[in-house]
Amino acid sequence: MQIVLKDFTKSFDGLTVIDKLNLTINDGEMLALLGPSGCGKSTTLLAISGILRVNGGQILFGDKDVSNLPSQKRNVGVVFQNYALYPHMTAFENIAFPLQVRKTGAAEIEERVREMARLTHIEPYLDRRPGQLSGGQQQRVALARALVRRPDVLLLDEPLANLDAKLRLEMRSEIRRIQLETGITAILVTHDQVEAMSMADRIAIMDHGRIQQIAAPEDMYHRPSNTFVAGFLGNPPIVFLEGKAIGNGAFESASGMRMPLPERLTGLAADQPIVMGVRPEHFGVKGRHTVRGTVSFIEPQGRETHFDLTVAEGEVLRSIQAARTDISLGSEVEWPLDVDKALVFDSEGNRL
Numbered sequence: 001m002q003i004v005l006k007d008f009t010k011s012f013d014g015l016t017v018i019d020k021l022n023l024t025i026n027d028g029e030m031l032a033l034l035g036p037s038g039c040g041k042s043t044t045l046l047a048i049s050g051i052l053r054v055n056g057g058q059i060l061f062g063d064k065d066v067s068n069l070p071s072q073k074r075n076v077g078v079v080f081q082n083y084a085l086y087p088h089m090t091a092f093e094n095i096a097f098p099l100q101v102r103k104t105g106a107a108e109i110e111e112r113v114r115e116m117a118r119l120t121h122i123e124p125y126l127d128r129r130p131g132q133l134s135g136g137q138q139q140r141v142a143l144a145r146a147l148v149r150r151p152d153v154l155l156l157d158e159p160l161a162n163l164d165a166k167l168r169l170e171m172r173s174e175i176r177r178i179q180l181e182t183g184i185t186a187i188l189v190t191h192d193q194v195e196a197m198s199m200a201d202r203i204a205i206m207d208h209g210r211i212q213q214i215a216a217p218e219d220m221y222h223r224p225s226n227t228f229v230a231g232f233l234g235n236p237p238i239v240f241l242e243g244k245a246i247g248n249g250a251f252e253s254a255s256g257m258r259m260p261l262p263e264r265l266t267g268l269a270a271d272q273p274i275v276m277g278v279r280p281e282h283f284g285v286k287g288r289h290t291v292r293g294t295v296s297f298i299e300p301q302g303r304e305t306h307f308d309l310t311v312a313e314g315e316v317l318r319s320i321q322a323a324r325t326d327i328s329l330g331s332e333v334e335w336p337l338d339v340d341k342a343l344v345f346d347s348e349g350n351r352l
């Protein structure tokens with residue numbers, strides 16, 4: 001089911017938090033709504049679910065305007081981070097609940113609950129109450145309950161936030177598998193870029209109630225439309241160097257550090273203020289420019305190591321390299337910088 005938000009507007013107590021947001025979620029896709037705390041992700045999701053009413057604009061499910069339909073009439077499945085399972089009911093009863101409310105026959109309930117339990121891999125636990133299940137198992141029950149009515153759209157608000165790191169990893173691929181197996185249109189709200197990158201077909205990244213960019217994960221990472229998007233994706237994050245073009249295809253940072261511009265931007269006019277963005281994977285491995293400096297931070301990560309390099313002018317560049325032990329804090333090094341991979345932005349923050 002295709003979902004369309006047209007000029008969706010939402011305010012609380014006269015304060016507009018989302019102003020004319022436009023967004024299309026394609027039939028069968030998983031779209032991640034990504035952004036920092038307070039940017040309006042949950043508000044958008046709650047409006048799609050019908051729990052919150054819109055103050056302006058429209059929400060369409062297929063051709064149908066559902067803006068004024070109550071939640072029960074929208075046929076959506078919702079999963080929140082706290083699962084919200086009924087503690088006194090078994091997993092079976094929890095999953096069956098939405099069908100019981102609809103007065104579905106006992107035989108059909110039995111069949112549909114078993115089908116969902118198979119899909120979410122919780123068949124052995126159907127007789128247990130939530131208190132007797134692990135966080136991951138509870139989340140599977142919540143998913144089964146959300147899907148049992150065969151909703152048109154699955155809405156997930158930070159579904160992995162309560163799980164420990166290992167379970168989060170496992171449930172990431174599980175939720176994606178279940179979404180692909182059912183072919184359901186899904187919206188995943190998250191502030192975790194890794195979750196969005198690894199689970200979604202496309203990401204819509206929001207800031208202050210506005211969508212900054214909508215793109216496939218790889219696209220967004222390599223071609224961010226502005227500094228906000230570039231800074232939000234990537235860990236350790238990109239380093240921004242403010243400065244200006246100085247002619248002859250070169251850049252000079254505010255503190256005087258010089259480097260070539262990427263090949264395709266050598267024509268930038270001298271004195272044009274710009275921001276160079278250098279991702280850590282493009283510094284310290286290969287490249288046509290050499291940067292000399294002092295290693296000022298080392299963070300071993302097992303398979304790889306993160307470094308900070310402080311240059312004479314005072315700028316700090318970040319580098320990520322395969323694990324190496326030949327370098328210690330304070331080492332003087334000369335590392336290659338792949339300037340052609342650098343992202344360049346204008347003074348407004350838009351990528352050039």
Ligand SMILES: Nc1ncnc2c1ncn2[C@@H]1O[C@H](COP(=O)(O)OP(=O)(O)OP(=O)(O)O)[C@@H](O)[C@H]1O
Pocket residue numbers: 012013017035036037038039040041042043044191
């Ligand atoms: N019921 C409400 N009454 C008043 N303001 C609200 C209400 N719900 C949300 N807001 C405000 O709307 C803005 C968006 O909130 P929202 O919950 O959508 O953010 P979010 O992106 O989901 O953040 P988080 O990642 O912290 O969950 C915030 O400024 C918030 O304070």
Ligand SMILES: [Mg+2]
Pocket residue numbers: 041042043
């Ligand atoms: Mg939220």
